[in-house]
Amino acid sequence: MGRTLTFKIFRYNPTKDNDQPHIEAYRLEEIPRLNVFSALNMIREQQAPDLMYDFVCRAGICGSCAMMINGRPTLACRTLTSDLPDTIELFPLPFFKLLGDLSVDTGVWFREMGERLESWIHTQKQFDPEAQEERMDNATANKIYESERCIECGCCIAGCATAQVYPDFLGAAGLNRIGRFLFDPRDERGDQEWFELVSTDEGVFGCLGMMACDDVCPKDLPLLEVFAYIRRKVSGMALAK
Amino acid sequence: MRVITSDVLVIGAGLAGERTAIACAKEGLDVMILSLVPPRRSHSSAAQGGMQAALANSVMGEGDNPTVHWLDTVKGSDWGCDQEVARIFADNAPIAMREMAHFGVPWNRVKGGEQQVFIKGKKATITEDSVNEGLITARAFGGTAKWRTCYTADGTGHTVLYTMDNMVLQMGIPVHDRMEAIRLIHRDGRCIGAIVRSLRDGEILAYVAKATVIATGGYGRIYGESTNAIINEGTGSWLALQTGIVPLGNMEAVQVHPTGIVPTDILVTEGCRGDGGLLLDVDEYRFMPDYEPEKMELASRDVVSRRMKEHMLKGKGVKSDYGEHLWLDLRHLGEQHLKTKLREVYDICMYFIGVNPITELVPVRPTQHYSMGGIRVNKDGHAYNLEGLFALGEVACWDMHGFNRLGGNSLAETVVAGMVIGKEVAKYALQTDLSIELGLAEEAAQMERRKMDSLLNGDGTENVYEVRDEIGRILTKYVHIFRTGEGLQTAVDELKKQIERAKNVKVRTTAPGMNPELSTALRIEGMAKQAYTIAKGALDRTESRGAHYREDYPARDDSNWLNRTLVRWPDPDGEPVYEYEPVGLLDLPPGDRGYGGGQMIDMTKTVDEYNEQVDPGQTAKGRLSPSEATGARLPKEAWRAELEGKE
Ligand SMILES: Cc1cc2nc3c(=O)[nH]c(=O)nc-3n(C[C@H](O)[C@H](O)[C@H](O)COP(=O)(O)OP(=O)(O)OC[C@H]3O[C@@H](n4cnc5c(N)ncnc54)[C@H](O)[C@@H]3O)c2cc1C
Ligand code: SF4
Ligand code: SF4
Ligand code: FES
Numbered sequence: 034m035g036r037t038l039t040f041k042i043f044r045y046n047p048t049k050d051n052d053q054p055h056i057e058a059y060r061l062e063e064i065p066r067l068n069v070f071s072a073l074n075m076i077r078e079q080q081a082p083d084l085m086y087d088f089v090c091r092a093g094i095c096g097s098c099a100m101m102i103n104g105r106p107t108l109a110c111r112t113l114t115s116d117l118p119d120t121i122e123l124f125p126l127p128f129f130k131l132l133g134d135l136s137v138d139t140g141v142w143f144r145e146m147g148e149r150l151e152s153w154i155h156t157q158k159q160f161d162p163e164a165q166e167e168r169m170d171n172a173t174a175n176k177i178y179e180s181e182r183c184i185e186c187g188c189c190i191a192g193c194a195t196a197q198v199y200p201d202f203l204g205a206a207g208l209n210r211i212g213r214f215l216f217d218p219r220d221e222r223g224d225q226e227w228f229e230l231v232s233t234d235e236g237v238f239g240c241l242g243m244m245a246c247d248d249v250c251p252k253d254l255p256l257l258e259v260f261a262y263i264r265r266k267v268s269g270m271a272l273a274k
Numbered sequence: 275m276r277v278i279t280s281d282v283l284v285i286g287a288g289l290a291g292e293r294t295a296i297a298c299a300k301e302g303l304d305v306m307i308l309s310l311v312p313p314r315r316s317h318s319s320a321a322q323g324g325m326q327a328a329l330a331n332s333v334m335g336e337g338d339n340p341t342v343h344w345l346d347t348v349k350g351s352d353w354g355c356d357q358e359v360a361r362i363f364a365d366n367a368p369i370a371m372r373e374m375a376h377f378g379v380p381w382n383r384v385k386g387g388e389q390q391v392f393i394k395g396k397k398a399t400i401t402e403d404s405v406n407e408g409l410i411t412a413r414a415f416g417g418t419a420k421w422r423t424c425y426t427a428d429g430t431g432h433t434v435l436y437t438m439d440n441m442v443l444q445m446g447i448p449v450h451d452r453m454e455a456i457r458l459i460h461r462d463g464r465c466i467g468a469i470v471r472s473l474r475d476g477e478i479l480a481y482v483a484k485a486t487v488i489a490t491g492g493y494g495r496i497y498g499e500s501t502n503a504i505i506n507e508g509t510g511s512w513l514a515l516q517t518g519i520v521p522l523g524n525m526e527a528v529q530v531h532p533t534g535i536v537p538t539d540i541l542v543t544e545g546c547r548g549d550g551g552l553l554l555d556v557d558e559y560r561f562m563p564d565y566e567p568e569k570m571e572l573a574s575r576d577v578v579s580r581r582m583k584e585h586m587l588k589g590k591g592v593k594s595d596y597g598e599h600l601w602l603d604l605r606h607l608g609e610q611h612l613k614t615k616l617r618e619v620y621d622i623c624m625y626f627i628g629v630n631p632i633t634e635l636v637p638v639r640p641t642q643h644y645s646m647g648g649i650r651v652n653k654d655g656h657a658y659n660l661e662g663l664f665a666l667g668e669v670a671c672w673d674m675h676g677f678n679r680l681g682g683n684s685l686a687e688t689v690v691a692g693m694v695i696g697k698e699v700a701k702y703a704l705q706t707d708l709s710i711e712l713g714l715a716e717e718a719a720q721m722e723r724r725k726m727d728s729l730l731n732g733d734g735t736e737n738v739y740e741v742r743d744e745i746g747r748i749l750t751k752y753v754h755i756f757r758t759g760e761g762l763q764t765a766v767d768e769l770k771k772q773i774e775r776a777k778n779v780k781v782r783t784t785a786p787g788m789n790p791e792l793s794t795a796l797r798i799e800g801m802a803k804q805a806y807t808i809a810k811g812a813l814d815r816t817e818s819r820g821a822h823y824r825e826d827y828p829a830r831d832d833s834n835w836l837n838r839t840l841v842r843w844p845d846p847d848g849e850p851v852y853e854y855e856p857v858g859l860l861d862l863p864p865g866d867r868g869y870g871g872g873q874m875i876d877m878t879k880t881v882d883e884y885n886e887q888v889d890p891g892q893t894a895k896g897r898l899s900p901s902e903a904t905g906a907r908l909p910k911e912a913w914r915a916e917l918e919g920k921e
Contacts, residue, residue: 046785046786046787047787048476048786048787049785049786049787062822065595066537066538066627066628068626077790077791078739082781082782082785082791083783083785083789083790083791084790085787085788085790086506087311089316089317089504089505090312090315090317090319090320090503090504091501091504091538091540091542091624091703092320092538092541092622092626093504093621093622094319094320094432094618095311095314095315095319095320095503095627096314097311097315098310111625111626113625117333127633127786132452132474132788133787133788139312140311140312140313140314140315140452141312141451143312143314144312144443144449145565146515147439147440147443148443151444152377152443153377153378153441153443153444154377154378154440154442158376160372160373160376161367162372162373164372165372165409166371166372166376166381166409166410167375167376168373168383168407168408169380169381169383169408170383170408171382171383171384171385171411173380174380174382174426175380175427175614176383176738177380177435178380178427180425180428181380181429181433182429182432183804184314184319184432185312185314217378217380219376219378233280233456239537256403272575
């Protein structure tokens, strides 16, 4: 016999007059290999046609569907209900702007983060369509890729104590992005520029280092390693001053 | 109604849209990008395997060049492509990859010395020349003569899209995300923007521009069972079909990928087979060499999917609760390889179906994957019959893919087309005045408001999700790998009913804001009608070519069907209008692909006779004249040296 699951879902539609945040419960018969993506679709299509949430790839790749599942920030599309108890509580990610029900505006936050960090290769070189590409060691390429794998899901920010207190904190995703460009020999930013970016309370100094972020990151990014690298870099820069 | 103006409006923030926006912004134009979702969540980010470009840096790419790439592409298309466009693509692909390296993509690089690899299923050692150490490397993909697919592990779409979006940030190009274009604003053959619905709060706005670009990706989700992201519902191609004047090309050319996993239909990349993965049947027997002794698992996708289905029909499939499937064997690639170069694949198998590919077989079956067809444009990307409208990427039928696209050619197309077509868009916008016709915009918005009102407050009775599911079921059942006249007729009849049902949908919730059910309901007419154009196009095309395989007409018929299907829908309550045009200039005469083993009916015309009717034939169907003469970019018989040099 399959289980009957109870989904307790946070509901609030900010565009609706007088709507108040509240919890609603929905019941669903569990089927084999059910994940939270399919479950939410079933709930929307059969019980709550106005329920808002975000999925795009439904394959754990695009970072759209992060939410709090029984108190833990994670990707809903790749969470199987068989790994959860009969009662499943779904809340939107904290910290980000709420758009409605389980949908939050991670996109705008990440764009602003990217702009703040100038998340692009800073180089004086012009692209020459006739020339061979510049060489790079494959190990360096792999190292950049390890940090580049972040899918901007926001789980690390939702799980971070500092971010809840300092809204300008860059969070693990932001620090990881700095690491990605620090590792990249194509980026010509000098120590001074990096130092100004990271050596603030919004940067590495705000981080308490308890690594909740590392624990929740669904892509298993090497956050620990990246932070250590940035810290070493920053102290080197500070000493050089 | 709020009206937002720019020089160029780009609808779509995937790779094709963003690369176009960058090309236009470089010319100093004011560009606005719209997207259903934050740009980095666009479907391009889900592409795993890689992008083809003839860089020839790896020893396995030795002797490769754009001509060889072009030959593979034309053969892959089963001669259905526009050979000049395929040429523009192949010539520019290496530049595009290098430019992406310059922008910041961490491409995997050549490592000098001996490397352990798999070739045709067997362990082999290759020696990379240390002279090429550090240049962009490549892996094998289906239907290619060389290892030509550039990659970053199996997260290629992700890194390339993130890098592209970094450029968008650097250039300060605005992106309005959670915005859905729902109708084009146009009059007298000129497009001046689009009516847009906000998926944040339901607001209706007008975006007015000198040039409008559609880069909205594929429509796979109309099939229901698809490897595509769930937002790929054909809203962009619908914008064009809805005008009644812009044709969609080759809608019946739908690619089914050999390896969607069972259940969930999530893709595992062709790179799995490129890197040495094997297909096994119920007896764990490797069957592909029996069908395709030359290319084996790495024939083109249409062929591999067909062979898999054929083998399952012989009773060699594996039965499961989720229907029949075959196995993909990756075990011999080893833990190291699966956890680095195929890490997304490893994660997908572990998380979604609980299969560990290091020790277990992965259940796979052919699944809808890519739309070769789409908005028909000339080689500059300019839409037929509607000045000021451009389209590129998966949504367009530019037409380098014909009836089957090669793996790795689509992601590469988005970037190359963005470079090439982006320049044409810019050129057009620079010489055009902004025409803000508020009355016209208001009229277009009014039509959408009326539609919403009737969905919300009318006396319809149909449930939108049921109609959507039924459309997907019909397409998946009758318009898939194997097609027959009888099945396609059933599909056409059944889909006609769905078009009627779609008109009679009632939305159950009147909640303000984005209203997810209303959003789907607004798309359903477009889904039903596009499904119909796919089925009807397939019914009328009485031959087999590439992905379009008719059991009752198994031969490729170059005497009657060496053409492109064009479909328009002028009367919303009537039938669509079908026409055919020449595929484009033929340089490589139609011949055998070297795999697939199909029959052929030769053309009755000579190549010269065929080529003479290309320009007049296409112009008669509404093609706007391109910026340079037809054929200007197609070097005559460059392939001869290549093919003859080999003998
Ligand atoms: C799982 C998978 C793996 C793949 N792997 C490969 C590969 O390895 N190599 C390869 O060559 N190809 C691959 N492909 C194909 C390739 O990824 C796509 O063809 C390509 O990414 C399409 O890019 P695009 O820019 O045209 O569209 P997309 O990336 O799909 O972007 C479409 C954009 O349009 C927006 N949009 C859509 N409709 C509207 C609207 N109405 N209003 C406003 N905005 C809208 C969306 O929000 C999005 O931003 C793969 C495809 C799939 C499904
Ligand atoms: S270590 Fe703690 S404080 Fe620092 S980013 Fe991670 S969760 Fe936040
Ligand atoms: S670092 Fe990990 S948790 Fe944070 S946004 Fe990136 S992928 Fe998500
Ligand atoms: S929907 Fe893309 S990660 Fe979940």
